[in-house]
Amino acid sequence: MQTQSSQASAATRVGDADITIVSDGIVTFPIDFVYDSAPAEEVTVLRSAFRQSPDTQTLQSNVMVADIAGRRVMVDAGGGGKFQPANSGLPANVRAAGIDPESIDLVVFTHLHPDHFWGATDEDNAAPTFPNAELIAPQPDHAFWSQPGLDEKMPSEFAAWIARTTQAHLEQLASRIRLVGPDDAILDEIRYVPTPGHTPGHASLLIEQGDDALLVVGDVLTDPVVSFERPEWAAGYDADGAQASTTRQNLLERLACERLRALANHLPWPGLGYVARHEGRYRWVPADWAV
Numbered sequence: 001m002q003t004q005s006s007q008a009s010a011a012t013r014v015g016d017a018d019i020t021i022v023s024d025g026i027v028t029f030p031i032d033f034v035y036d037s038a039p040a041e042e043v044t045v046l047r048s049a050f051r052q053s054p055d056t057q058t059l060q061s062n063v064m065v066a067d068i069a070g071r072r073v074m075v076d077a078g079g080g081g082k083f084q085p086a087n088s089g090l091p092a093n094v095r096a097a098g099i100d101p102e103s104i105d106l107v108v109f110t111h112l113h114p115d116h117f118w119g120a121t122d123e124d125n126a127a128p129t130f131p132n133a134e135l136i137a138p139q140p141d142h143a144f145w146s147q148p149g150l151d152e153k154m155p156s157e158f159a160a161w162i163a164r165t166t167q168a169h170l171e172q173l174a175s176r177i178r179l180v181g182p183d184d185a186i187l188d189e190i191r192y193v194p195t196p197g198h199t200p201g202h203a204s205l206l207i208e209q210g211d212d213a214l215l216v217v218g219d220v221l222t223d224p225v226v227s228f229e230r231p232e233w234a235a236g237y238d239a240d241g242a243q244a245s246t247t248r249q250n251l252l253e254r255l256a257c258e259r260l261r262a263l264a265n266h267l268p269w270p271g272l273g274y275v276a277r278h279e280g281r282y283r284w285v286p287a288d289w290a291v
């Protein structure tokens with residue numbers, strides 16, 4: 001079974017802008033954590049039918065670098081190996097793709113979960129991974145993760161550890177972070193689109209160049225089968241399951257109706273594709289099927 005990306009980088013374009021997708025490795029979760037509120041037998045049958053493990057959800061970590069309007073923009077910064085050891089390939093793969101980490105001008109976060117944010121510093125959280133980059137975070141997500149005493153409000157010791165470690169990273173990077181409203185522009189060509197639920201301030205990113213566009217959907221769509229066949233099922237890693245389900249269904253409908261190309265951070269490498277609506281359900285159509 002293939003669990004790692006077979007390539008470290010992939011390339012596409014949005015209008016005139018060059019897009020490089022770089023792997024940060026994989027993250028894995030027990031299925032009974034991810035779909036703890038869904039009917040277990042149906043989860044197993046559905047995943048098995050599509051050759052997905054009934055026990056473990058293995059997600060790719062696809063990170064995008066765009067050369068757009070004279071700026072080099074990265075979307076999310078990976079996990080730096082601090083959340084899960086196999087979620088750590090970004091710095092090496094960025095260099096292998098011919099991208100100097102010092103050349104990144106902006107890192108734009110979809111949300112501040114460990115596998116997207118902790119990679120913004122080195123393994124000791126002592127130095128920034130992308131030393132010349134301004135960091136852009138969606139304001140509502142930053143407000144959530146910055147709350148004093150957040151760890152004490154968390155439902156488990158694991159979640160409390162995530163809260164404490166995220167706050168240590170926010171502190172280390174405070175002088176570099178700029179907050180942007182959930183549906184505001186970051187550059188003329190890049191704007192946030194609010195997609196809350198997975199985290200309170202989760203935001204997707206719409207990249208438009210000429211008459212071409214790409215929507216980076218963050219963690220709204222994580223599972224290549226369940227997110228499309230049963231978008232109404234909440235996931236254990238969604239902060240607000242009901243809100244995340246509503247967001248997911250609205251986003252799927254938009255992607256399908258507008259035939260908008262998507263980049264999904266956790267879908268099978270490299271995470272580029274389209275959403276098809278078929279017989280009342282949705283399907284993920286990898287971009288290289290669209291010829």
Ligand SMILES: [Zn+2]
Nearest residue numbers: 113115116219
């Ligand atoms: Zn994630």
